[in-house]
Amino acid sequence: MGKLDGKVALVTGASRGIGRAIAVLLAKEGAKVALNYHNDVTGAQSVADEIASFGGTAMLSQSDVSVSEEARAMVKKVVENWGRIDVLVNNAGITRDKSMRKLTDEDWVTVINTNLNSVYWCTSAAMPVMIEQKFGRIINLSSYVGQAGNFGQANYAASKGGIIAFTKTAAIELAKFNITVNALAPGFTLTDMLSKVSEVVQDQIKSKIPMGRFGLPEEMAKAVLFLAADADYITGQQINVNGGVFM
Numbered sequence: 501m502g503k504l505d506g507k508v509a510l511v512t513g514a515s516r517g518i519g520r521a522i523a524v525l526l527a528k529e530g531a532k533v534a535l536n537y538h539n540d541v542t543g544a545q546s547v548a549d550e551i552a553s554f555g556g557t558a559m560l561s562q563s564d565v566s567v568s569e570e571a572r573a574m575v576k577k578v579v580e581n582w583g584r585i586d587v588l589v590n591n592a593g594i595t596r597d598k599s600m601r602k603l604t605d606e607d608w609v610t611v612i613n614t615n616l617n618s619v620y621w622c623t624s625a626a627m628p629v630m631i632e633q634k635f636g637r638i639i640n641l642s643s644y645v646g647q648a649g650n651f652g653q654a655n656y657a658a659s660k661g662g663i664i665a666f667t668k669t670a671a672i673e674l675a676k677f678n679i680t681v682n683a684l685a686p687g688f689t690l691t692d693m694l695s696k697v698s699e700v701v702q703d704q705i706k707s708k709i710p711m712g713r714f715g716l717p718e719e720m721a722k723a724v725l726f727l728a729a730d731a732d733y734i735t736g737q738q739i740n741v742n743g744g745v746f747m
């Protein structure tokens with residue numbers, strides 16, 4: 501018996517990295533999982549294949565979550581297909597790292613739309629269904645950078661800090677409907693996002709992490725599963741999974 505038997509989950513940005521690990525773990529615990537991706541259909545299909553290999557259920561869900569209409573249509577389709585939505589993991593995210601002296605308006609807007617506005621689009625689309633069900637678990641991927649700031653990441657840090665503030669407000673508004681809203685704040689995690697950073701900078705970062713290593717996507721997924729399945733009285737919180745890099 502899985503911890504999420506009978507539940508329906510939607511994971512944005514599930515084609516690789518942290519989203520992939522979350523989708524696989526939720527499916528292992530019995531949830532039917534909608535795998536959102538933007539461009540990487542091959543990656544998303546390989547996640548669906550992995551889920552099918554252990555008898556889990558998944559569907560592909562192509563959508564650019566930075567666009568309100570697309571994000572809302574995606575949520576609607578999940579509910580049309582499976583009749584409900586219990587767990588929403590707002591995970592999709594991008595970086596466009598530049599110091600503010602070089603950052604363009606486009607860099608700013610694209611990151612805010614993809615990382616922060618998408619969280620609002622998907623949450624507000626899923627909310628009415630969750631309210632009717634009197635059950636919902638919303639987990640938003642923030643970052644330690646949203647708590648501490650980071651050189652070259654003004655756009656990213658603002659989006660991730662915004663997620664924390666949004667999470668608290670949504671938690672207050674939705675608590676009476678048995679909907680919890682929490683944020684996960686990963687530290688530096690071994691995914692494509694981190695591999696964009698040069699090796700020299702990666703070594704500098706690692707030297708500042710008390711645990712002396714980067715996180716693994718599977719370690720983030722375990723915390724998401726906890727929030728989705730075992731954290732009935734936890735809402736409005738940020739769970740830091742960061743090897744001690746920010747306390």
Ligand SMILES: NC(=O)c1ccc[n+]([C@@H]2O[C@H](COP(=O)([O-])OP(=O)(O)OC[C@H]3O[C@@H](n4cnc5c(N)ncnc54)[C@H](OP(=O)(O)O)[C@@H]3O)[C@@H](O)[C@H]2O)c1
Pocket residue numbers: 512513514515516517518519536537538539540541543563564565566590591592593594614641642643644685686687688689690691692693694
């Ligand atoms: N890695 C880290 O060190 C780290 C640390 C803290 C927080 N985080 C956060 O954790 C989350 C996952 O990060 P990651 O490292 O796993 O990233 P990643 O490996 O770069 O994967 C990003 C995922 O987001 C999807 N995506 C990007 N733009 C999208 C859009 N407009 N619409 C729909 N999907 C979109 C991508 O889909 P396609 O492949 O189809 O493009 C991909 O599945 C992000 O929110 C990130 O900010 C990561």
